[in-house]
Amino acid sequence: MAEFYVYTTGTPASQVIVSADGYYTASAPVTVPASGETTQVTVTLEAKPVGGDRGFLQVNTNIIGAKVDVMSISGSVAETGYTDINVKIEFAIFKTGTPISSVVVSAPGWVTQTVSVTVPAKGQTETVNIEMVSTDPIIGGDRGVISVTSNVEGAKVELISISGDVGYTGTISNGKADIAVYTTGTPVNQARVSATGYQTATVGVTMPAKGETVTVNVPLTVTSYPMGFALIGLLGVIGVIALVRRDYHHFFYFIINLTLHIVKLVQCNYYM
Numbered sequence: 001m002a003e004f005y006v007y008t009t010g011t012p013a014s015q016v017i018v019s020a021d022g023y024y025t026a027s028a029p030v031t032v033p034a035s036g037e038t039t040q041v042t043v044t045l046e047a048k049p050v051g052g053d054r055g056f057l058q059v060n061t062n063i064i065g066a067k068v069d070v071m072s073i074s075g076s077v078a079e080t081g082y083t084d085i086n087v088k089i090e091f092a093i094f095k096t097g098t099p100i101s102s103v104v105v106s107a108p109g110w111v112t113q114t115v116s117v118t119v120p121a122k123g124q125t126e127t128v129n130i131e132m133v134s135t136d137p138i139i140g141g142d143r144g145v146i147s148v149t150s151n152v153e154g155a156k157v158e159l160i161s162i163s164g165d166v167g168y169t170g171t172i173s174n175g176k177a178d179i180a181v182y183t184t185g186t187p188v189n190q191a192r193v194s195a196t197g198y199q200t201a202t203v204g205v206t207m208p209a210k211g212e213t214v215t216v217n218v219p220l221t222v223t224s225y226p227m228g229f230a231l232i233g234l235l236g237v238i239g240v241i242a243l244v245r246r247d248y249h250h251f252f253y254f255i256i257n258l259t260l261h262i263v264k265l266v267q268c269n270y271y272m
Contacts, residue, residue, distance in 0.1 A: 065082050154173075157193050161189070190203070
């Protein structure tokens with residue numbers, strides 16, 4: 001028997017994992033006892049047989065207490081267990097049982113991984129290595145750099161993820177914006193650059209590897225207007241030209257329709 005003192009205000013324990021040489025690792029769920037209370041959990045270990053019509057499947061990962069499900073070809077769970085303090089678990093696989101097809105490893109805060117496996121031969125051990133990836137990468141993890149160059153100082157740069165969300169932002173300074181991206185985060189596949197008075201531009205990008213810099217150029221084009229600034233400044237919205245004669249005046253005025261790109265010259269007569 002092994003006794004442990006646990007703090008009721010600490011991080012709750014949810015399972016007990018027991019392992020020993022010559023035995024299969026076993027686990028059992030447990031609940032945190034109240035103050036002064038004792039909770040008893042019984043975990044029975046099964047001795048590994050010598051020889052027999054069984055092979056062994058060893059799953060190695062990087063997480064202690066990760067749940068490991070061995071799936072049969074029928075889609076049902078054939079075996080279940082949890083990785084021990086050495087971040088591994090071993091299963092005995094019967095040669096005469098329903099063949100296994102894959103291993104599923106899961107843990108809270110980590111991306112579930114599925115790997116195909118084959119039934120081990122009699123007395124043989126098949127080893128599977130599964131690297132778990134955090135669903136929330138730790139700041140300071142593996143990073144690369146996406147360097148966006150453009151011709152407009154102060155332009156806003158947005159890196160768009162494969163989910164369509166804005167993953168990272170930056171600003172063009174001295175002709176570029178160097179943006180660090182996490183290689184274990186949600187991948188980005190587009191760079192969007194925008195600035196007042198310019199047409200927004202979007203180009204495709206690829207994720208850099210750890211320590212790598214990927215450079216992409218996104219030039220911006222000045223936004224065009226229906227009429228040139230010079231003509232608008234010369235005529236205004238309505239320009240008037242008067243030609244004066246002895247008996248009456250002829251007034252000509254320009255009507256500028258900016259929407260339809262039309263300039264009309266209209267004559268008005270009146271007598272003095």
